[in-house]
Amino acid sequence: MSSKSANRFSRRGFLQASALGAGIGLSSSAQAADDAIEWPEFIGEINPWASTTDRKIRIGVVGGGFGVAWHWHEHPNCIVEAVSDLIPERRERLVVKYECAKSYESLEKLVLDPAIEAVALFTPAPDHARQMILCMEHGKHVISACPACMTLEEAQEMVRVQKKTGMKYMTAETSAFRWETMTARRLFERGFFGEMVYAEAEYYHPGIGAATHELSVKNSERTWRYGFPPTLYPTHCTSFLVRVTGERLTSVSCIGTANPDEPAFKDNAYDNPFQNAMMLFETDKGHPFRCNVAWDIHGDGERAQWFGRSAALYAPGSGGQPLSLKLPGKTVTQIPDFWPLLPEKMRYDSGHGGSHAFLTNEFVMALVEDREPALNLAEGLAYCVPGIVAHQSALKQGERMAVPQYI
Ligand SMILES: NC(=O)c1ccc[n+]([C@@H]2O[C@H](COP(=O)([O-])OP(=O)(O)OC[C@H]3O[C@@H](n4cnc5c(N)ncnc54)[C@H](O)[C@@H]3O)[C@@H](O)[C@H]2O)c1
Structure with a gap:
């Protein structure tokens, strides 16, 4: 089978991959809207993993x-x-x-x-x-x-x-190696979005950090998660854009809120009063990017939606949003199968949209090939430093603040 036809999505592959990306099942209307495309034309080849060295x-x-x-x-x-x-x-x-x-x-x-x-x-x-x-x-x-x-x-x-x-x-x-992010990155690299005008990302984890949450207190002692500031955990959101377009987040205005009845956000190791943080960033290309991180909200999961001038991609979400790729004249409700990029034994979902296996492979291959990992220190700081500044902004009632760039 040619790699082109191997990448063309079968109904079965579409269902498996979409359910994996979403962590949820698909509605029948989402399936009905399916409009198969030849993936290599849009995202390039998905070449099967091959050993480049015996080094371990x-x-x-x-x-x-x-x-x-x-x-x-x-x-x-x-x-x-x-x-x-x-x-x-x-x-x-x-x-x-x-x-x-x-x-x-x-x-x-x-x-x-x-x-x-x-x-x-x-x-x-x-x-x-x-x-x-x-x-x-x-x-x-x-x-x-x-x-x-x-x-x-x-x-x-x-x-x-x-x-x-x-x-x-x-x-x-x-989030950097969720399949929707991998798809968006390849589509962007090949120009299908055109200019990426705007993106939105969210990470909702209800209850975490609260005094009664099982991860906040263990053996009657507070863990590091007790009262943890959502702004200092922005990476599940920020990476959705930074990884896709390579932009850097250069300024932020953030509004933080908390449930006034929640004790963990009145007294904690971080002096943190916020349980939810809604951050509006500007990128070095002048684009707005909205990120929500919330612990006190009736919603869950990690997802994004990317809006270019000529395409949009909506990641599936717990609220019922199906995966949807809007291209000129067509709507695609599938993402490609990325498993071939990995050694065979690792081709299964161990969490977070299958990303663990891809992250494992990227780190190991960067070391054996003596190259920078894709998510190197510059990338890691570009994901987390904007949230550190967002916290300061929230403490100053949303004052817009510059984000320092270290590398
Ligand atoms: N989607 C994601 O990327 C994702 C999901 C879950 C957790 N995380 C991150 O993973 C990390 C771990 O999360 P977790 O839920 O397992 O936390 P955890 O607190 O339950 O576990 C951390 C473990 O580290 C051990 N540890 C701490 N200091 C050590 C030391 N000096 N030597 C040896 N062991 C030490 C502790 O004993 C503990 O068992 C956190 O940074 C969390 O933010 C990321």
């Missing part, structure tokens, strides 16, 4: 919560050398998941292991910058869960340490 990266995986949902042990160019979590049961989960007998009681011990070349950090958000710096100072490359950092000072320090050590960094931002 020895990685240490840290954090046995979100950290167990990855594919390190399945990648032909990766060996899980060791794992770590402060909590023994979570350490054991990592040992079992990655079939790796070597474990350490902490990251601080793991970084002393000379066999480890790279560290995957799935630790609490406020620790990422400090731990990335620790790893790099020990000569390890780093991939960390989002966000890359929490303050402008941390951003500056990460840039300094990376320059000094020459280690590679990647942010494991799942």
Whole structure:
């Protein structure tokens, strides 16, 4: 079968991929609107993954919560050398998941292991910058869960340490490798959107951060999620545009709100009064971009919609919005099948629209090919720094503020 015909969507492939992207089923009206297209013409070829080298990266995986949902042990160019979590049961989960007998009681011990070349950090958000710096100072490359950092000072320090050590960094931002984002990026690169005039993105996670939420308090102690500022978790939204067009967000005005009856947003480790944040950014190309991050709202999920002058793409959402690609004269309700881009063993959805497998592959391949990862430090900071400034804007009742660019 030619790759062209392989990429043409069958009804079955369309259903599988669309349901994967949405995390929801499709309505019959969405299916009725389906208008098949020859994908390579619009997004280029989807060439099957092929080995480029026998080199294998020895990685240490840290954090046995979100950290167990990855594919390190399945990648032909990766060996899980060791794992770590402060909590023994979570350490054991990592040992079992990655079939790796070597474990350490902490990251601080793991970084002393000379066999480890790279560290995957799935630790609490406020620790990422400090731990990335620790790893790099020990000569390890780093991939960390989002966000890359929490303050402008941390951003500056990460840039300094990376320059000094020459280690590679990647942010494991799942929205950047959702299939709708991959589709939008390829469509944009090939000019199908024309100018990307405007985009909207949202990340809704009801209840998180609240005093009664199961992730906010554990063993009667507050976790890092208790009262967490939504503005400091903007990356599931910001990456939807930055990854697609390469624009940088240069200024922001943000309005923050909270339920007045919610105690976690009156007293928390961040002095954060906001449970919801609606951010309006301007990009370096002069385009507006609206991002909502909300914990106190009756809606959920991560999605975007991209509006170009000649095409629009609507990601599916929990409110019932089906996937819809509006091209001149036609509406397409499918996204292409991107699985062939991965090693065979990794071609299954382990969460967040199938993105974990693609992020795993990108980091491993960047290291073995000795190139910058697609989501490098510049990209990681372009996702999270705008939210840090948005928080300051919200504290000043929406004052429009400039976003510093570090790289
Ligand atoms: N879609 C996404 O991208 C997505 C989804 C979920 C979580 N996350 C991110 O992943 C990260 C982890 O999330 P989580 O829900 O698993 O958090 P968590 O707090 O449940 O787990 C973090 C783990 O890190 C361990 N840890 C902390 N410091 C350590 C150290 N020095 N050495 C060894 N282990 C250490 C803790 O013991 C804990 O088990 C967070 O940054 C979160 O923002 C991202």
